[in-house]
Amino acid sequence: MKPTIAHYALTGALNALWGASLPATDAxxxxxxxxxxxxxxxxxxxxxxxxxxAGWAADRWGARRLLRVTAPATALALAAxxxxxxxxxxxxxxxxxxLLMGALNVALTVRAVAVERLRRKPVISLMHGMWTLGAVAGGAATAAALxxxxxxRWFVAVGGLALALGFAATGRRLGPDAPPPAPTENVAGKGPGMGALVLLGVIGAAAFLTEGAATDWAGIHARRVLGADPATASLVYTAFFAAxxxxxxxGDAVRTRLGAATTVLAAGVTASAGYALVLLSPLTGLGTAFAGWILAGIGMAVVWPVVTSALGAAGASGRRLSTVGAxxxxxxxxxPAVIGxxxxxxxxSAALVIPAALALVVALAAPPVLRALTTVDGPQGRRTGPGYVT
Incomplete structure (x- = not known):
């Protein structure tokens, strides 16, 4: 598992290096x-x-091989x-x-699902946490260097080369991919059907839009609506990201205890409550906004890891995982454009009603779909799979 975790951390740093270099390119x-x-x-x-x-390639050649190719190539392509x-x-x-980032993202997702199958317990949320830490480290290193x-141009080229070498070193230590479990949904034997994929994709889109609204607009809301100074406004985003x-x-321990469906229900309700506090903050003050963004961060953190884990447990192929991801x-x-x-x-303030409503949609719509993907076997019909409990 450690090489896959390292890939997540390095990919977070890669994304931060790209994002932090944009102002210099703009100038x-x-x-x-x-x-x-x-x-x-x-x-x-x-x-x-x-x-x-990339989903097709992962099915044909395996996530390990795809990851070994796409990760170093993406890091080197940062210089262009x-x-x-x-x-x-x-x-x-x-x-x-x-193109390379999209392929790398699919390879990482399919690989994380494979690792979770081998370990037979939730680990995907941990990997996303490592991505976040990698992003923080990469952003801090880039900001300090600039x-x-x-x-x-030189810093990004050197940083990309260093990341490529790191990917290559960890890629050699990747173990074999786990074979997919027996599919649990459609009779064609290919895992979840298209209806379930579209529903999960829409749920994922709602979660990402809700998360993106916080990362892109939390600081701006604090500054423009609540009158916070720029330094304080930036702390609002930091509070969300830290939460x-x-x-x-x-997240993995919570999912093990509560199960996937209950975890996402709680996550959506928590995020929706957080946005409600943000919407109330013009009346109650900046402290309410801080509390609201923290709750939104806590809620949205686990939705995508739970969705990908459920797909993996249901026997989804790389192509189906990539469909939901797209x-x-x-x-x-x-x-960001919708909110803007x-x-x-x-x-x-009116625009932030959209992510508040979408968080509630996640809470209400996701649990039935996740329960439908749960494997039922054994004489007592016990539900199995990573993160599921009866």
Whole structure:
């Protein structure tokens, strides 16, 4: 399991290195808001385009082999966007990086499911917690280097090379993939049917949009709506991120005790309550907003790990995992725009009603779908699989 955990941590650092380098690229090419948005759209389109093919590749060649190829390649590809001489080449480089990121994401998900099958207990939330820690470390290292005067293009190139070497070293230690369990849902013998996949994808999209609303808008809400100074506003985001990280490390134990369906029910209710406090904060003050964002982070931290674990327990193939992932990440990518357009048409407080409602949708819609994916066997019809209890 340790090499897979290391891959999650390194991937978090990789994403942070990309994100933290964007301001330098913006300044070097004088992109502006519109072209920066187009750049991020190109990256996102690459991610979504790669996911179906990556799911097919994981089924054909195995997640271990796919991870060994995509992880170092993605790290090396970080250097292309920051070295691009113009906007057109920057878009091409970002789309290529997005393709590799999408394939890497699928490989990681399929591999995490395989590890959980081998260990026969929940571990996926822990892996996502390591991703978060890797992102924090990568972002801090990049910020420190740029603050010290390092040239962004060289730092990202060197950092990408170091990550590629780390991926290569841990990739050699990856054990064999676990064989999938017997499928539990459709008679074709291929695991969950398309209806369940679409439902879980929509649930994942709702969760990602709710999470993205916090990461993108928590600080802005504190500053614009509540009148907090910039330093205090940034602490609101930090509180959300810290709560999410802590819950991810506790998430596997919670899921073992409560089961997948009850865990997601509690998660959605908690996040919805958190957003309710955020919506009340203009009347009650900044402290209420802090409490609300902390509850939102605690709630949203475990939804995606539970969804992927349930799919794995139900015998989902790599293609089916990638289908759910593409739908879910598509919702997450659309989230910031939805919130932004709604805020511009009305107000930011009104826009935050959307993630509050979606958190409640997760709480109500996810448990029945997760229960339907649960394996039922044995003379007493006991439900089995990672994180399930009767």
């Amino acid at each position: 070097r090419l004088d992109l502006g808001e519109a072209r920066l948005g187009t750049l991020l759209l190109a990256l996102s389109l690459g991610v979504l385009a790669a996911m179906p093919a 966007p920051v070295a691009a001489p113009g906007f057109t080449s920057l878009l091409a480089a970002a789309f290529g990086l997005g 603050h010290a005067g390092a040239e962004a 999410m990280t802590a819950m991810r490390f506790a 739908i879910s990440y598509g919702g997450g990518l659309a989230g 357009f709604t805020a511009s048409a009305s107000s930011l």
